Amino acid sequence: MRALYDDFTRTFGNVLFAVVLFVVWGLLTLIGVIVDQGKDSTVYFQAYAAPLARVILRLNLDNIYHTPYYVGIIGLILLSLAVCTFKRVIPARLPPLRSVAIEKIPLHASIDVQGDPENIRDRVEKFFRARGWHVRKREFGGVEWTFADKHNWARRGVLVAHAGFVIIAAGTSIYWARGFSGDETIVAGQTVSVPHTQTSIKLDGFSYKIKPIVTKSGMIYQPIDYVSRVTATGSDGVPRQAVIRVNHPLDVDGTLYYQSSYGFALRFHVTHGGTRVPALENRDYLTGDEIALPGTQRTIAVAQFVPTVDRASGQASADPRINNPAVFLQVFDNGQAAGAGLVPMKASIDVGGGWRIRPERYLLVSGLQYRYDPGVALVGIGAFVLLAGLVISFYMLPARMFVRLDPAPAGARIALAATTVKGYDIFETQFNELVAQLERDFKPPRPAPKLNLAEAT
Amino acid sequence: MQSHMPLDEVLMIIALGAYVVSALLLLVYFFSRDEWLKHLGIPLAIAGCVAQFAQLTARYEITHVWPLLNLYGSLSLFAAVSVAIFIIFAFRYNLWFAGGFVIALAALFLAYGVTWNEGSMPAVPSLQSYWAKIHVPLVVSSYAAFMVAFVMSVLFLVKYYFERSLSGQTVDAAAAGTVAVRMDSPGIAAAAAQGNAGAQWLNTIPSLAQLDVLIYRIVAVGLPLLTLGIITGAMWAHESWGAYWQWDPKETAALFSWIVYAIYMHLHTRNAWRGVRTAWVSVVGFISIMFCYFGVNLWISGLHSYKL
Ligand code: HEM
Numbered sequence: 177m178r179a180l181y182d183d184f185t186r187t188f189g190n191v192l193f194a195v196v197l198f199v200v201w202g203l204l205t206l207i208g209v210i211v212d213q214g215k216d217s218t219v220y221f222q223a224y225a226a227p228l229a230r231v232i233l234r235l236n237l238d239n240i241y242h243t244p245y246y247v248g249i250i251g252l253i254l255l256s257l258a259v260c261t262f263k264r265v266i267p268a269r270l271p272p273l274r275s276v277a278i279e280k281i282p283l284h285a286s287i288d289v290q291g292d293p294e295n296i297r298d299r300v301e302k303f304f305r306a307r308g309w310h311v312r313k314r315e316f317g318g319v320e321w322t323f324a325d326k327h328n329w330a331r332r333g334v335l336v337a338h339a340g341f342v343i344i345a346a347g348t349s350i351y352w353a354r355g356f357s358g359d360e361t362i363v364a365g366q367t368v369s370v371p372h373t374q375t376s377i378k379l380d381g382f383s384y385k386i387k388p389i390v391t392k393s394g395m396i397y398q399p400i401d402y403v404s405r406v407t408a409t410g411s412d413g414v415p416r417q418a419v420i421r422v423n424h425p426l427d428v429d430g431t432l433y434y435q436s437s438y439g440f441a442l443r444f445h446v447t448h449g450g451t452r453v454p455a456l457e458n459r460d461y462l463t464g465d466e467i468a469l470p471g472t473q474r475t476i477a478v479a480q481f482v483p484t485v486d487r488a489s490g491q492a493s494a495d496p497r498i499n500n501p502a503v504f505l506q507v508f509d510n511g512q513a514a515g516a517g518l519v520p521m522k523a524s525i526d527v528g529g530g531w532r533i534r535p536e537r538y539l540l541v542s543g544l545q546y547r548y549d550p551g552v553a554l555v556g557i558g559a560f561v562l563l564a565g566l567v568i569s570f571y572m573l574p575a576r577m578f579v580r581l582d583p584a585p586a587g588a589r590i591a592l593a594a595t596t597v598k599g600y601d602i603f604e605t606q607f608n609e610l611v612a613q614l615e616r617d618f619k620p621p622r623p624a625p626k627l628n629l630a631e632a633t
Numbered sequence: 634m635q636s637h638m639p640l641d642e643v644l645m646i647i648a649l650g651a652y653v654v655s656a657l658l659l660l661v662y663f664f665s666r667d668e669w670l671k672h673l674g675i676p677l678a679i680a681g682c683v684a685q686f687a688q689l690t691a692r693y694e695i696t697h698v699w700p701l702l703n704l705y706g707s708l709s710l711f712a713a714v715s716v717a718i719f720i721i722f723a724f725r726y727n728l729w730f731a732g733g734f735v736i737a738l739a740a741l742f743l744a745y746g747v748t749w750n751e752g753s754m755p756a757v758p759s760l761q762s763y764w765a766k767i768h769v770p771l772v773v774s775s776y777a778a779f780m781v782a783f784v785m786s787v788l789f790l791v792k793y794y795f796e797r798s799l800s801g802q803t804v805d806a807a808a809a810g811t812v813a814v815r816m817d818s819p820g821i822a823a824a825a826a827q828g829n830a831g832a833q834w835l836n837t838i839p840s841l842a843q844l845d846v847l848i849y850r851i852v853a854v855g856l857p858l859l860t861l862g863i864i865t866g867a868m869w870a871h872e873s874w875g876a877y878w879q880w881d882p883k884e885t886a887a888l889f890s891w892i893v894y895a896i897y898m899h900l901h902t903r904n905a906w907r908g909v910r911t912a913w914v915s916v917v918g919f920i921s922i923m924f925c926y927f928g929v930n931l932w933i934s935g936l937h938s939y940k941l
Binding site for chain 2: 191192194195198199201202205206208209213241348357387389391392393398399400401402421422423424425432434435436545546547549552555556559560562563566567569570571597598599601602604
């Protein structure tokens with residue numbers, strides 16, 4: 177049991193194991209980038225060979241980010257991170273002051289200096305203090321040691337980064353536990369009550385602005401603005417008017433409502449044998465909806481709203497601004513296509529069996545998304561904690577100088593060695609500079625050479 | 634109709650021209666080590682970079698549209714920041730030997746960006762946000778840092794494998810980071826002394842250990858920027874799409890790159906893995922960045938398909 181536990185902590189506490197987990201996490205993420213997510217199964221059969229499409233669907237690669245293995249790998253990363261943090265990172269944080277074999281440390285040097293050893297020791301101490309090092313002195317086996325630490329506190333950067341990751345994970349789990357989201361398609365004038373909430377939203381109106389622009393590769397219609405004017409009634413029962421546009425969501429009782437899409441709804445004038453059929457008339461049909469003609473096998477699909485029909489050709493134009501609108505209707509008989517046509521507003525068509533249909537008016541429809549996510553603040557805090565950890569770990573280099581003072585003829589020998597948490601190479605230049613400065617500090621000032629004018633001429 | 638060329642396009646041509654000449658000079662400098670090439674190449678690189686920032690400013694002043702919201706603008710910033718980061722690092726660590734490669738790459742990206750110039754266009758509603766002004770520069774700057782790291786990594790790998798081919802053994806002793814003093818390349822030094830041209834070029838660039846530290850320092854600029862870029866992207870998404878994270882291909886591709894550099898960072902904490910392995914990770918990281926930048930925009934559709 178003990179052996180098993182040791183194996184577990186050794187494996188999960190190993191950075192290389194963490195790297196393996198990262199690699200798996202990365203690969204799963206990459207699959208999600210390459211394979212379209214959340215599409216209808218037919219899409220995969222169109223895009224890939226049948227066996228591959230089956231693999232994608234069977235393994236849920238079409239929705240990979242919510243699969244047990246995706247969530248599982250993040251779980252394993254958190255577990256590994258926790259084990260590693262408690263078993264490796266925290267115990268290794270602040271190494272004890274001890275004597276070392278200076279020459280065995282790759283970054284080492286020694287300087288012979290003259291003077292009183294006690295005085296030399298003080299000067300060494302002052303030298304490091306003046307450069308922002310934290311200095312402590314110890315004696316081991318009769319030898320005097322000075323330890324200088326820089327940015328020792330920054331050893332905790334790893335902990336900060338790891339804590340940030342854990343906080344983000346906690347924030348996202350709060351959404352899974354307590355959050356919700358959804359979308360509502362609201363026809364102008366209509367009121368919907370939003371599930372999970374005590375909110376009702378009435379769409380007073382929707383408008384959009386689109387600008388035709390001549391670019392170097394031709395004319396495009398650039399959307400400029402989408403605006404929903406709504407009356408929202410929250411839990412306090414007070415109706416409030418508000419505007420929702422892209423990048424400007426509306427907050428009602430902590431749930432946010434976003435502008436996400438728009439469309440059109442249609443009203444039709446429907447007659448059978450010359451008599452109006454109110455049951456079919458008093459409805460808003462969204463594009464994609466069907467009108468089933470009672471007592472027949474016929475359905476009329478409201479396939480598309482065409483904002484602008486080109487007056488010259490009578491064909492749908494690419495202009496999404498409303499100017500001479502029409503509806504594209506498809507007639508099905510017993511499920512079989514029986515005809516289709518672009519029907520201008522107010523134009524009546526015969527759809528067979530004594531039925532006539534006339535697009536009477538169109539209404540704008542706004543697609544709103546809503547979301548309640550009580551974990552957002554935590555995720556945000558976690559993200560910045562993680563960032564702080566990264567910056568600390570990257571920019572603060574905890575280093576320790578080991579300085580040993582041995583008596584030497586007419587003075588002392590200062591032997592120095594340096595270690596850092598990131599190996600030796602990263603500190604080499606700085607170490608060499610420090611040694612050179614120290615040497616200069618102890619060298620008696622040389623008299624300035626006198627300029628001999630006679631010699632110069 | 635305007636008959637003369639707009640100021641921003643003039644500046645763009647100046648920048649491109651300066652980069653091309655500077656890259657050529659510095660490339661020749663890499664091979665010949667004639668100092669005057671460097672002394673001419675550096676001011677040109679700086680001039681190109683300044684012209685680029687002036688171009689972006691001019692474009693904003695002329696069109697009143699934030700100039701980074703399409704590939705033309707973002708590639709322009711990408712090139713400008715790559716060169717700027719390189720110049721800063723080059724002054725600090727004397728990296729001019731790599732200047733030709735970095736500036737040639739920047740010029741290539743810039744030239745490609747110019748092919749996406751569609752003239753002036755207002756932003757679509759989802760891009761009309763102050764977040765665009767924060768998020769895009771951060772992300773693009775992180776890409777730029779990774780580009781510079783990529784060039785240094787490639788130089789590291791060339792030197793590493795060249796040394797290995799000369800000394801006929803793995804450069805384990807020189808596996809970057811193990812021991813500072815062992816980071817020289819004896820095979821290259823010997824071959825250089827015998828007049829091997831390749832070895833002579835490689836002998837004059839920093840040691841493998843120094844290159845490794847340099848790569849680490851540049852990644853240390855890129856990764857926090859990418860992290861901040863993803864965070865501000867999430868904040869923006871929270872405001873415009875309703876969720877800070879939608880698993881859209883662009884976001885997930887950025888997450889993938891972030892994971893690759895997190896791998897880099899963790900491998901780099903280990904002596905034995907520092908050096909050739911982390912250099913490869915940095916190369917993979919930049920490939921993933923390029924995939925995130927272009928691959929996702931051009932091949933994979935998603936919420937982010939604004940050609941950004
Ligand atoms: C599988 C989970 C993880 C494990 C087991 C793990 C383990 C480690 C270990 C052992 C170190 C080196 C400590 C040292 O020797 O000083 C480290 C460093 C670090 N880790 Fe992690 N880590 C994990 C996940 C993460 C994540 C998700 C992040 C987020 C970015 C992260 C950020 C960092 C940072 C910033 C460092 C410092 C790197 C440096 O100093 O260059 N770690 N990690």
